[in-house]
Amino acid sequence: MNTARVLIRDADVVLPEGMVATNVLIEAGKIIAVDAASHTMADEVIDAQGLTLMPGVVDDQVHFREPGLTHKEDLESGSISCAAGGITTYLEMPNTQPPATSLEALQWKYNRAARVSRVNFGFYIGATENNVAELQRATHAPGIKIFIGSSTGDLLVDSQDALERIFAETRLPICSHCEDETTVRANRVRLGESLTVHDHSRIRDVRAAVIATRRAIDLAKRHQHRFHVLHVSTAAEIPIIAEAGPMITAEVCPHHLFFSTDDYDRLGSLVQMNPSVKSPEDAQQLWTALTAGTIQVIATDHAPHTWEEKQVAYPQSPSGLPAVENSLALLLDQANQQRCSLTQIASWMSDAPARVWGLVGKGRIAVGYDADLVLVDMSLRKTIRNAEQFTRSGWSPWDGTTLQGWPVRTLVAGQTVFQAGKVSDSLRGTAVLCDHARGGYWNTLGGIGI
Numbered sequence: 001m002n003t004a005r006v007l008i009r010d011a012d013v014v015l016p017e018g019m020v021a022t023n024v025l026i027e028a029g030k031i032i033a034v035d036a037a038s039h040t041m042a043d044e045v046i047d048a049q050g051l052t053l054m055p056g057v058v059d060d061q062v063h064f065r066e067p068g069l070t071h072k073e074d075l076e077s078g079s080i081s082c083a084a085g086g087i088t089t090y091l092e093m094p095n096t097q098p099p100a101t102s103l104e105a106l107q108w109k110y111n112r113a114a115r116v117s118r119v120n121f122g123f124y125i126g127a128t129e130n131n132v133a134e135l136q137r138a139t140h141a142p143g144i145k146i147f148i149g150s151s152t153g154d155l156l157v158d159s160q161d162a163l164e165r166i167f168a169e170t171r172l173p174i175c176s177h178c179e180d181e182t183t184v185r186a187n188r189v190r191l192g193e194s195l196t197v198h199d200h201s202r203i204r205d206v207r208a209a210v211i212a213t214r215r216a217i218d219l220a221k222r223h224q225h226r227f228h229v230l231h232v233s234t235a236a237e238i239p240i241i242a243e244a245g246p247m248i249t250a251e252v253c254p255h256h257l258f259f260s261t262d263d264y265d266r267l268g269s270l271v272q273m274n275p276s277v278k279s280p281e282d283a284q285q286l287w288t289a290l291t292a293g294t295i296q297v298i299a300t301d302h303a304p305h306t307w308e309e310k311q312v313a314y315p316q317s318p319s320g321l322p323a324v325e326n327s328l329a330l331l332l333d334q335a336n337q338q339r340c341s342l343t344q345i346a347s348w349m350s351d352a353p354a355r356v357w358g359l360v361g362k363g364r365i366a367v368g369y370d371a372d373l374v375l376v377d378m379s380l381r382k383t384i385r386n387a388e389q390f391t392r393s394g395w396s397p398w399d400g401t402t403l404q405g406w407p408v409r410t411l412v413a414g415q416t417v418f419q420a421g422k423v424s425d426s427l428r429g430t431a432v433l434c435d436h437a438r439g440g441y442w443n444t445l446g447g448i449g450i
C-alpha cells in the first residue's frame with residue numbers, strides 16, 4: 001500500500017475552474033489539498049517551478065494488440081508509451097486475437113495488465129452478432145464496442161436485428177466505429193483494382209461515415225441507450241451529433257484534426273486509417289465542433305502496425321497509426337499557438353472521457369480525485385523522431401515535426417512513472433472503476449472550460 005505524502009510545489013495548476021499557481025498535496029495516491037501551504041511536511045517534495053500541472057490524460061481509445069499481435073505492441077510497451085506521453089489511464093479496444101468478446105477473454109486482459117501495465121487501464125468488451133449474454137455479464141468493463149463497419153480484425157455487427165438486440169438488451173454504455181459496410185464495399189467495387197492510397201478516402205468516404213453514424217444514433221435514441229461516437233472524421237456528422245441530445249457524446253482523434261487528404265502525397269499509407277482522413281475543411285470543422293462542445297473528447301485510436309507492414313502497397317497495407325506518446329504534446333503545441341487553452345485540453349483529454357465512461361476518481365485535479373497527474377513544460381521544444389518512440393511499432397506519423405510544450409513527468413497514484421525520458425520498471429497501474437449507475441453524470445456536472 002502506497003501511503004506516501006507528496007507535495008508538488010509552485011506549479012501552474014490546471015484546475016476545472018482555470019489556472020492557479022499553487023501547491024498540490026497528495027497522500028496515499030489521492031489528492032488531499034489543491035492549495036496546500038508551501039511548508040507542508042511531505043515524504044517527497046517536487047519543485048515544479050516553471051512547469052504546469054495537468055490531470056493525467058485519459059485516452060478512451062487505444063489498440064494494444066495483446067493477445068495475438070504482440071509484434072506490433074503489447075500491454076507493457078503500449079502502457080510505457082502512454083506514461084511517456086502523459087496518459088495515465090487508457091481504455092483498450094477488443095479487436096485483439098482472440099478478440100475480447102467473452103468474459104473470459106476480457107478477464108485475461110485485466111489480469112495481464114495488472115501484471116505489466118505502467119498506467120491505469122480498462123478494457124471494452126466487443127459485440128458480435130450473437131454474444132449478448134456475454135455483454136450482459138461484463139459489468140466491470142467501461143463499455144461495449146461495436147464495429148458498425150469492419151476495420152482491423154474480424155469484428156463486425158451489421159445485421160439490424162443483432163444491433164437492435166444489443167441496444168435493447170444490454171446496459172453498459174456503447175461506443176461504435178461508424179463506417180457503413182455496404183457503402184464501403186460498393187465504393188471498393190466501383191473504384192476497380194488499380195488503387196492508390198488516395199482511394200482510401202474515396203472507399204471509406206463521407207457517405208459511409210454519415211450513414212453509419214446516423215444509424216447508430218437512431219438505435220441509441222430509440223432504445224434510450226448511452227452512446228459514444230468514436231473518431232468522428234467528417235463535418236457532415238457534426239449536425240447529426242449536435243441534434244442527438246445529451247445521451248450521445250462524441251470524440252475526435254488528433255490524426256483527423258491534424259492530417260487531411262492533402263497528406264497522402266507526403267506520407268502515403270502512414271496516414272491510412274479507418275475512418276479515413278477527409279478534406280482540410282473537414283479537419284477545420286472538427287476543430288470548430290470541439291471548441292463548441294458538440295464533440296467533447298479527444299482520444300488517439302492508437303493503432304500500431306510495424307513500419308514494414310505499413311510499406312506494403314495499398315490496399316494490402318494495414319490501417320492505423322501510433323499516437324499515444326505524442327497526442328498531449330500535439331495539443332500543448334496548439335495551446336502555445338493560442339488555438340486553445342490548457343483548461344480546454346484538460347477537459348477534452350482528461351475530464352470529459354472520465355465522465356463519459358463514469359471513471360471514478362479520474363480526470364480532474366480536485367480534492368478526493370486520484371493523483372494521476374502530468375507535469376508539462378510549455379517552453380520545451382522537441383522534434384518527434386521515429387528512433388525515439390517507445391511504441392513497439394517504432395515510428396510516428398509526426399516524425400520530424402517540432403512541437404513546443406511537452407510532458408516531462410507523469411505520476412500515477414502519486415508515484416512518478418515517467419521522468420527525464422525514462423519510464424519506471426517497477427510501478428504498475430490499476431483497473432479503473434466505472435460508476436455506470438450515475439448515468440446522468442455527463443449531463444448534470446457540466447463541462448469544464450467549455
Ligand code: DOR
Pocket residue numbers: 063095151152177272273274275301303304319320321
Ligand atoms: O485505422 C484503424 N485501425 N481504425 C480502427 O478502427 C482499428 C485500427 C486497428 O486496430 O488497427
